[in-house]
Amino acid sequence: MSEIAIKADKLTKKFDDFVAVDAITFDVKQGEIFGFVGANGAGKTTAMRILCGLSKPTSGSATVAGFDVYKETEKIKRNIGYMSQKFSLYDDLTVMENITFYAGIYGLSDKEIKDRGESLLSQLGISHEAKTFVASLPLGWKQKLAFSVAVIHEPKIVFLDEPTGGVDPVTRRQFWDLIYEAADRGITVFVTTHYMDEAEYCNRLTVMVDGKIDALDTPTNLKKQFSVDSMDKVFYQLARAAKRSGD
């Protein structure tokens, strides 16, 4: 069980007649950086919300950290971290207050909160901003902080939903350094994105089109499979067939 962090089998989510996620099957190994790539509206976020225990699937099965997504959502929540598309820190709290709050509700002790909070701030190089309100931080810093807060309780798996939207390339690169550091500590990373340069950073990835998984492999193998030289072109070939559009 420790080998497989996430396992999905024919996982499906319907909203009335609309099939947002259409019988996807895949598994993610422990410690892996697993990418979910797809156009807007492909069903990435819906799939991720099911795996996080925020949404119940219509049919199929899935386990996250060994727990069932139908019955054991609360156990799943104890073992994961999550960073949503929407900004998830409190603007009217300071950097340190946000860290304390999230670390606190995950049950960390006061000493752990203090130690991890300080090392997190120094890792991000913002120790001097501990008492700054989050509202006044630049977006790139906010995103990096949000990620660090999402893994402050050292979860088994962290879910990142388009974590680098609207962030400049340099900050995005720094953001991925944080992801690699987390993966080195053994945290499984499940990340959705529509930036193809980010797709290259993943260990393995799937391309989602119209709620279905069309391809699943390492970036290198995918490029071989489609006989192209970049992920951009892989994505283009697959997404061209998409019928859905928009969000």
Next chain:
Amino acid sequence: MRTLKFLLQKEFKQIFRSKSIIFSIVFAPIIQLILMPLAANYDVKNIYVAFVDHDHSTYSQKLINRVYSSIYFKAAPYSASYDDAMHLIEQNKADIIVEIPQGFEDNLVRESHDKLYLAVNAINGTKAGVGSGYLGAIIRDFNQDIQMQWKQPGHFAEAQTIDVVTNNWYNPYMSYFLFMVPGLMVSLLTGIGAFSASLNIVREKEIGTIEQINVTPIRKYHFLLGKLIPYWCLGMIVFTIGMLVSRLVYGIVPVGSIPLLYGFLAVYLLTLLGAGLLISTYSDTQQQAVSVAFFFVLIFNFISGIFTPIDSMPEWAKALAYISPISHFAQVMRMVVLKGSTWPDVLPHLGAVFALGVVLNTWAVLNYRKTT
């Protein structure tokens, strides 16, 4: 418990950093409690009376003087005919017309009776009723004086009438403020409490932080308690400010026990905030939450008995008032502040409010879903 500690820490910080919340909790109640009782005043004063005097006698002049010397009545411009006076009513310059017939004095002295004609503008029913009542009393008084003057000493007994002496209990000076201020305090507190609680969770939904909360192992009732407790404390503060204002501005000192009032308030706030949180769990935007909260607060305020007596409402409204916690709290406030009622008197109201509080809060916990 530790989770709750962090939730409370966060909520209190957010509340005390929000200028709008501080305003609505500290300044709004003070200002409203000073202004509203002055406006929501049913005392009838300044009734304009137009006399049409066809007699021009000593007696008619005496009657007119007596009416105008009352604090309730003011003189409308003089009019020579009834039609003239009617114009005054149409222009809103007069509320009541008194027509004194020709030969008024003669008839009074010789025949010992005559008729006056009163025309009342009844657009405002209360003003019309109370005004003509006062005026009737003055005329009766005037009549009695004349009877006394002209009766033979031997026939004195005839003029005697039964005089009803009214004794006003609990509010001997019939002070309007004493009645209204405790009621308005309930109304204010309810508005502030319901709005702030119903807005709170929705705000997290709008910002998106609720997703982050829902993905943590936080328990639902912890989260709701984390929202409820801070606003419960704020409700206590608002009430205390209200009590201070009514003491300092209106000189109202509760006859009954103050701890009793706070005890009832403690339960009332649970119920009220439960309603707010319930609205919050059903709404997706702050706009929705406010419109729904406004709808309920408005209706239950009007049937609460704060502004009009519940006894004179139709049966269905009485039933609604019985369910509404606002009516119970308003009644208890007046009972304790004016009459000095004690625990046993308050108990049935407390039971009703508590039962509703349990229902609303349970409903809110059940309806708040971490997983959709």
